[in-house]
Amino acid sequence: MNTQSLIRTALTVIVVLAAALIGHALWKHYMYSPWTRDGRVRAEIVRVAPDVSGLVAEVDVHDNQLVKAGDVLFRIDPRRFELALAQADADLGAAQAAARAAGASISAASAGTAASQADYEKYEAQSERRQKAAAVISAEDRADAVATARAAQAAVAQSRANRNAATASQAQALAAVEQAQAAVDLAQLNLERATVRATAPGYITNLDVRIGDYASAGSARMALVRSDSLWVYGYFEETKLPLIRAGDVADVRLMSGGHALKGTVEGIARGITDADNPTSSGDLLADVSPTFNWIRLAQRVPVRVRIDPASIPKDMVLAAGMTASVTVHPAQRD
Incomplete structure (x- = not known):
């Protein structure tokens, strides 16, 4: 074999080896490097419904x-x-007047109790004096004195009962005041809730309300896409997860092109729906379809990436559901 043949053979071997090495590196990068074209822009959606x-x-x-x-x-x-609030205000005024009347009844009952107690003490003292003067006072007078004292004692008991009843009536009236105040607060809240306001900054979408419509409480009439809550779900194959950790830096490039966005890995989902398990359809886990890759289908697991707001150009349109490619740059670990 001459020199030229050896050179050609060597060059062929080198080219084949280089191609094999490059092919192996590309295959390893494709199979194991933490990147995916299966990314979706997500956002918190507020379902706006009247209360x-x-x-x-x-x-x-x-x-x-x-x-x-x-x-x-x-x-x-x-x-x-507004009419319900006016009615509740009127009911509150009536309840407060009843509470004041109940307070006056307690004062009157207390005064009556004090008077009855004084009468009882007077007649009891008279009865004791007449019993001691039995020699000069007839038995009938002594008996009348005892009966009068007992009647005064009964009057004291009756006065105390009346005071207790007045106290109970006042407690009931005060409870009615609290109930009426709660009705006023509820009516005021309903009046305030008749004006539906945005609970967060964002974009109104799927507007489904017109003047004259009947809006039912709890029935959503529009959606609000929060502008301060955009993130990306990158659906990474399970073979690429070992290199991904929370806190890793990520690049996000939208399919629509434009400036690459910066992000940070916030977390990795700890469960996806098992398609072979008939009981796992209602467990609220992400249902991610595997993609055909060589022969074996690797499962895809959602990885949440927070988008750095400073990396979003002012003229860029970000909409929930847009497709993106996500590349994670693993940090150096011990």
């Missing part, structure tokens, strides 16, 4: 509008709630 029922009198927002926390979204006709 009271009634006719919609005013709608203050439009679809896809950016709102701040506390902004008015829509108003329910407040007249029924």
